[in-house]
Amino acid sequence: MSHIYIFSPSSAVRDKAAFKRGLKRLRAQGHEVEIDADALSSHMRFAGDDDTRLKAIERACASGANIAMISRGGYGLTRLLTQLPFKSIAKAVDKGTQFVGLSDFTAFQLAVYAKTQRITWQGPALGEDFGPESEPDEIMQACFDDLCLEQGEGTGWRMPSTPSSPMLPSVKVNDAVLWGGNLAVLTSLLGTPYLPMVKGGVLFLEDVGEHPYKIERMLTQLFNAGVLKQQKAIVFGQFTSYKLVTHDKGFKLHTVIERLRSQLKTPVLTGLPFGHVATKVILPIGAKVDLATDGRDAFLVWGHV
Template sequence: MPHSHDSHAPAGCQHHHGRQHIYIYSPSGAVRDKAAFKRGVARLQALGHEVEIDPDALASHQRFAGDDATRLAAIHRAAASGADVALISRGGYGLTRILPGIDYPALARAVEQGMRLVGVSDFTALQAALLAQTGAVSWAGPALLGDLGCPGEPDDIMLACLDDLFTGQGEGSGWRLGRDKPLADGRPAMPDGYIPQATLWGGNLAVLVGLLGTPYFPAIDGGVLFLEDVSEHPYRIERMLTQLLLSGVLARQQAIVLGQFTDYQLSAHDKGFKLQSVIDWLRAQLQIPVLTNLPFGHVPTKVLLPVGARVSLSVEGRDALLYWGHVH
C-alpha cells in the first residue's frame, strides 16, 4: 500500500527547499480582517516564499472584493502572473455570478505551465467550472485568511500538505474513518475495498449544488465525490444531497467521501434528527460506499486535494487512503 500522508511528512515539518512564487488574489468576498491578511502573507514569507499581492486584493464593493469586473480582472491577472501558486485570500460568495466571464482556456494554460490554483469554499464554483469547461486540475486546500492568517499557529497537517504541494512531494492523503454502525440490511457502513481509478471532484456542497443544470457543473461518471459545508443544518445538507441524488449524480459515482460539516445548531424540533441521520439515510439510498471523516472543510486541519485528478481510493478497516502519486 502506498504510504499515507503522515508517514512521509511528519506534521509540521518545513522542508524549505521549495521557494515558491505565490500570487494572492480575492475572487469572492471582501477582506475585512486586514490583520489576518497581513499575518498570512508574513507567514508565507517567513517560510521563504515570494508573495505577490494582486492590486485589488483588498478592494471592497458591497460584500464583494470589488465589483464583478474587478474580480474577473483579478482572476485573469492571477492566471497571467506566472506564479507557482495562485492562492485566494478567502471564500464567502461571489464566484458563481461571474462564471460566464472567466477565460477558462487562459486558466487551463496556466495550469498546464505548472500553476497550482488553490482555494476552498466559494472557490468550489471556479474549480467545478474549470473542470467542466477544460478538464484542468486545481487544488482544494487552504485560503490565506482563515488558514495561514489565523490568530494562533496554523495547523501542522495543513502546513505539511501545503509544503508537499510546493515541493511536488504530495502523493495522497490517508485518514481515519468514523466508527459507523452497519446498515439496516447488514452491509458494513464503510466496506473494505479498492477503487483503482476515478476522477476526484467536489468541494463545498451548497456551492456545487448551485451549479446543477448549468454548463459549469462537471459531468463526471465513475468519480469520487468529496463534499463539505459550514453553517448548514443537517436537514439542509440532506435536501442538497437529495438534489444530487434525484438528479442522478450520486449513483454515477464510485464513492462519496464526506468531509467536515461544521457550525450548525440543532433544535428541540429535530428530536434526534442529526448529521448521522442524514448519513444513514444517504447510505440506504445508494449501493456505493459513503465514507466519512475526511479532514477537509471549514476546519483548521485540512488536507489538499487535486480536483479533477485521477486517483485511487482504498479502505482497509478504519484506514482510508486517496492516492494520486501515480498520476505524475
C-alpha cells in the same frame, strides 16, 4: 521556495489582521508572495465589482506564479462563471500555476474542470488557514509544503467510529476522477454547463453553517438528479458550525448519512480531514485517484500530479 500570488475572487477581506498575518507567515517560510492590486478592494459584500474580480483572475493567470491562492471564500464566483477566462486559466495551469482554494472557490474549480479538464487544488485560503492568531495547523502546513515542492501524492485518514460510520465492507476504487468541494456551491451548479458530468468518480463534500436538514435537502437534489448514483464512492469531509435545535428530536448529521447509505449501493465514507476546519488536506480536483479502505483506515492516492 514558491512564488505565491494572492487574489480575491469572491467576498471582500474583512479581517485585515488575518490577511497580514498570513502574508507574514508565508514570507517567513521563504516564499515570494505577490499581492494582487485589488486583493483588498471592496464593493458591497464583494472584493470589488464583477469586472474588478475578473481582472484579478486574469492577473493571477498572467502572474507566472507557482501557486495562485485565494484570500478568502464567501460568495461571488458564481456571478462570474459565464465570463471566466478559461483559455487563460488553462494556459496558466499548463505552465505550472496551481490554483488553490476552497468554499466559494469550488464554483471556479468545477467550472474549470468542466470546460478545460485542467486540475486545480482544493486547499487552504490565506486568511482562514495562514492568518489565525495561533500557528497554522501542522497537517495543513505539511500538505501545503508538499504542494509547493510538487511531491504530494495522496492522503489517508481514520474514519470515526460513530453511528454514521459503522464498520463497512472494504472499499477499493481505481482510476476514478476526484471531484467535489463545497456542497452548497456544487448543488447550485446543477443544470448548468459548469458542473462536470463525472461518471464513476470519487465525490467529496464539505460545508459550513448548514443544518443537517439543509444538507439532506441538497443531497436529495443530487440524488434525484442522478449524480450520486453515478459515482464509485462518496466521501464526506467536515460539516461544521451548525446548531441543532430542540425540535430536531434526534435528527442529526449521522441521520442524513445513514439515510443516504440506505438509498445507494455506492460506498459512503466519512471523516475526510477537509472543510472549514484547521486540519485540512489538499485535494486535486480532476485528478485520477485510487481509494481503498482497511477497516476504519482510508487511503486516497493520486500519484504525481
